[in-house]
Amino acid sequence: MFGRLLDWSRRHPGVVDAFWLVPFSVVSVTNAWFAATLAGSGARSVPWPGVVTGPEAIMAFGLVTLVPLLWLRRYPAGVFVVVSLGSFVQWLAGVEPLAFNVSVLIAMYAVAARCLLRWAVAAGLVAELGLALSFGQIVTNPDFVSWASLSVFVVAIWIAGIYANTRRRYLRSLEERAVRAEHERDQQVRLAAAAERTRIARELHDVVAHNVSVIIVQADGAGYAIDSDPEQAREAMRAISDTGRQALAEMRRMVGVLRTDGVTGEDRGGGRIEEYAPQPSLSQMDDLVTQVRASGLPVEVRVTGQAPRLPEGEQLTVYRIVQEALTNTLKHGGPGSRAVVEMEYGSRELLVRVTDDGRGAAAARSVDGHGLLGMRERAAMFGGSVEAGPYAGGGFRVTARLPFGETGRSRAA
Numbered sequence: 001m002f003g004r005l006l007d008w009s010r011r012h013p014g015v016v017d018a019f020w021l022v023p024f025s026v027v028s029v030t031n032a033w034f035a036a037t038l039a040g041s042g043a044r045s046v047p048w049p050g051v052v053t054g055p056e057a058i059m060a061f062g063l064v065t066l067v068p069l070l071w072l073r074r075y076p077a078g079v080f081v082v083v084s085l086g087s088f089v090q091w092l093a094g095v096e097p098l099a100f101n102v103s104v105l106i107a108m109y110a111v112a113a114r115c116l117l118r119w120a121v122a123a124g125l126v127a128e129l130g131l132a133l134s135f136g137q138i139v140t141n142p143d144f145v146s147w148a149s150l151s152v153f154v155v156a157i158w159i160a161g162i163y164a165n166t167r168r169r170y171l172r173s174l175e176e177r178a179v180r181a182e183h184e185r186d187q188q189v190r191l192a193a194a195a196e197r198t199r200i201a202r203e204l205h206d207v208v209a210h211n212v213s214v215i216i217v218q219a220d221g222a223g224y225a226i227d228s229d230p231e232q233a234r235e236a237m238r239a240i241s242d243t244g245r246q247a248l249a250e251m252r253r254m255v256g257v258l259r260t261d262g263v264t265g266e267d268r269g270g271g272r273i274e275e276y277a278p279q280p281s282l283s284q285m286d287d288l289v290t291q292v293r294a295s296g297l298p299v300e301v302r303v304t305g306q307a308p309r310l311p312e313g314e315q316l317t318v319y320r321i322v323q324e325a326l327t328n329t330l331k332h333g334g335p336g337s338r339a340v341v342e343m344e345y346g347s348r349e350l351l352v353r354v355t356d357d358g359r360g361a362a363a364a365r366s367v368d369g370h371g372l373l374g375m376r377e378r379a380a381m382f383g384g385s386v387e388a389g390p391y392a393g394g395g396f397r398v399t400a401r402l403p404f405g406e407t408g409r410s411r412a413a
Contacts, residue, residue: 025066028100032062035098061090062100069103076114080107084126097134104130105157112161124158196374203279203316208247215240246311281315292326298338305345310404317378318352324371325354325398333358349403357395
């Protein structure tokens with residue numbers, strides 16, 4: 001509640017100024033009017049030759065000290081100078097201090113709260129001098145104790161202004177630090193996304209290179225068998241067709257992903273193409289689960305539905321999502337935690353769900369984490385999505401949906 005009120009006051013400074021300036025002006029004008037009425041029409045001489053004071057002079061001094069307060073927020077030092085000079089001329093004219101002279105203290109507070117320290121010190125000294133002059137005029141036999149008691153009030157207002165200035169600068173520094181931290185966080189997220197895309201590009205490059213190697217081997221076999229065994233040659237050509245389509249689909253997904261390391265296959269002397277080992281696929285899922293279990297995390301695997309033939313790139317994505325989710329459980333789950341890996345093959349999509357019962361939901365994490373960002377990047381390449389977060393019971397759950405077949409290719413495009 002207080003925070004919202006503070007934000008509103010910052011957005012509407014004019015309304016805030018009017019909230020205190022209007023009542024103060026009404027009280028000051030009323031006080032000046034009564035003082036001018038008591039003065040009557042009988043003017044009296046002052047130390048200046050040819051100058052007299054009366055009701056008009058009192059109202060003029062009131063306007064000089066009140067009107068400049070309208071510009072107090074924008075020009076605090078200038079307003080303080082004008083108000084102080086007006087009060088000093090009022091003292092020279094022999095007019096006793098009235099309610100509108102409190103504007104000197106208001107302007108002093110504004111200088112202390114908004115200007116540099118040297119200006120604040122100067123304003124405090126000027127206010128103390130004005131108090132001493134007014135004190136000597138009001139009291140016939142002034143004493144130091146009474147003057148000191150009034151000075152405490154002035155010093156308290158001055159200290160309050162200094163504190164407001166210090167707090168305002170501190171809050172401004174916190175806001176600047178928060179903005180810098182937000183920019184740094186966004187930059188780290190962008191860097192993490194770029195690094196993950198680079199890694200994905202490297203792995204997809206290996207997948208496509210492996211498919212091309214298979215095509216070359218099948219083409220060589222078809223060339224040798226075309227005369228002696230035409231049926232085997234036709235089988236090889238069908239394998240080349242299927243592998244080529246799959247490689248083309250993987251290559252399309254690589255468009256727009258920047259490769260930064262320049263590691264590619266090359267034709268070594270003699271025309272032999274470098275061989276590439278394929279990246280992990282669903283066939284290596286059992287090995288991954290075995291490794292995780294050996295690390296001390298009990299893992300249960302549940303598979304439902306009929307598994308279709310998935311492209312190697314999509315198999316790699318599923319493998320990496322499960323690997324990252326189990327790694328997070330190992331890191332954040334705590335002792336005694338368990339994990340369940342569920343894979344549900346539907347008619348159009350594959351649902352992968354990794355659930356644990358550990359304390360990972362309460363563990364300290366960076367915003368979204370780079371691992372979760374990598375999961376979403378991988379799934380998005382195939383038109384899928386990843387959701388991660390705590391669930392009822394205190395555990396953590398990662399859910400990935402990956403469409404396959406023509407649906408997945410159309411969404412990714």
